Amino acid sequence: MSKVYFIKNTQSNYDELGKDALKLLKKVVSETGHQFEKEVPIKVHFGEKGNKTFIPAKCYDEVINYLRENGVSPYYIETNVLYRGSRTTTELHIETAKAHGFTQIPIIIADGDIGTDYDEIEINKEYIKKCKIGRGYGRFKQFIVMSHFKGHIAAGFGGAIKQLAMGFAARGGKLEQHSGISPVVDANKCISCGICVKKCNYGAIQIKDSAVIDGNKCIGCAGCIAVCPKGAITNTWGGSHFLEKLSEYAYGASKDKDIIYITFVHNITEECDCLGTHMKPIADNIGVLAGKDPVALDTACLDLVQKSSGKKLFEKGRQALIHAEKIGLGKMEYELIQIN
Structure with a gap:
């Protein structure tokens, strides 16, 4: 059973969310004896141009300052998107990130100018044999994956697993997950x-x-x-076994990596932050969660959202969690530890 740490926060105060994220990071570090490398990228989602509900840059300030104070050089890290938008190329992607306030630390777009630079990570799972992972990820052993839990039309929800699967994959890897053609x-x-x-x-x-x-x-x-x-x-979006491929790519992205996961369960919208328009939340804010098992973390987030809303929101995504556990990415069974 994996431990998932939770701070309840229903307010829309982003400074406080940042403090909660740091408190959880320190808790995971303390409980696991985690030792940071000299360079640690923070995996984030900058939000598509026009989106208003992505997790804002100020929510990462506390974690960034903590890393610096401990002699760690932090970076933001991402990959280019598959569709045509404000994050299709590295130039546009960084321009969008800076416009959204992500200016505190250097930005690495891990799959090159147009998303075609990648390393193949062999996993030999049921649907994916080799994952196309952005080449820039290869030089690092540790990451902090900071996710925004919300809906997603194909995945059911986006959280830690999707941050790994789509966020680490180069353009071809994203295409492989969606369609394989x-x-x-x-x-x-x-x-x-x-x-x-x-x-x-x-x-x-x-x-x-x-x-x-x-x-x-x-x-x-x-x-x-x-x-x-x-x-x-x-590209086409109607590929078969998308949720299983998503889990297998998450497995490939995290293979041989040391990762701490932090997820904001705030601004819970029906669609993901890739949608370049303003969306209204469909559920109440819940708080921030963290741990070292992405499957347990996503399961806890999903359970809390469903319990809070009284609805089976994003239930489609549970299929990805089941497959993720099956292939050894993590465990769905968790111990939720609430801290103040």
């Missing part, structure tokens, strides 16, 4: 400019009447999606 071309939008052909290092794209992708040659890096000037190349 090649990107597709909308011939009506394609102008046959050939930019995608030049970008593809695998000879998988040809120009005929429009761009055509050879699924036998395509490795699913999805770099063509990022460089298409007309948005004619897209």
Whole structure:
């Protein structure tokens, strides 16, 4: 049974949330004897442009200051998104992050300028054999994964596991989780400019009447999606076994890594922070949770939200937790320890 530490906080005071996050971090460090390396990235989500309910930058100040005071150099770390938006390329991603206030420490976009730099992490699980993990993660052994618990249209909810799976995966890894197939071309939008052909290092794209992708040659890096000037190349979102693939990618992302997880159960919206619009919360604020087992942590968050709301919110996501436990990522059974 894994220990999950919890501070109840129903207020919308972000300074206090930051203090709670630090208190929980210190608790986990004390209880586990955790020793920090000289460099520790903080995995966060900067929020899509137009989103108003992502966890704001000030919530990370206390943790950042604590790390610095203890001789640790912290960084923010993320990967580029699969879809076209304000975080598709490193340049746009960092611009969005800074506009949202994430200016306290350097930012690492781990999968390169357009999301195609990755290392393959072998896991040999049921659906995924090798995970495409952003190359920038490879130089670090430790991370603090700080998540925002909220809904997600495909995953049921987003929390620690999704932060690992999607947040550590390069663009091709994200595509593999969602569909496992090649990107597709909308011939009506394609102008046959050939930019995608030049970008593809695998000879998988040809120009005929429009761009055509050879699924036998395509490795699913999805770099063509990022460089298409007309948005004619897209991914599909209807892949099979998405929740299981999500869990397996989380396993690959955390393999041989030493990670502390902290999750804010605040601003609980129906959709995730990737949606570039203002959303209204659908449940009351609950607090901050932390631990070293992402499965136990996500299970505790889900249980607390459902208990507080009296509804089976985000229940779809429990399937990912079941598979995560099955493959050895963590345990769903937990001891919830509330601290003041």
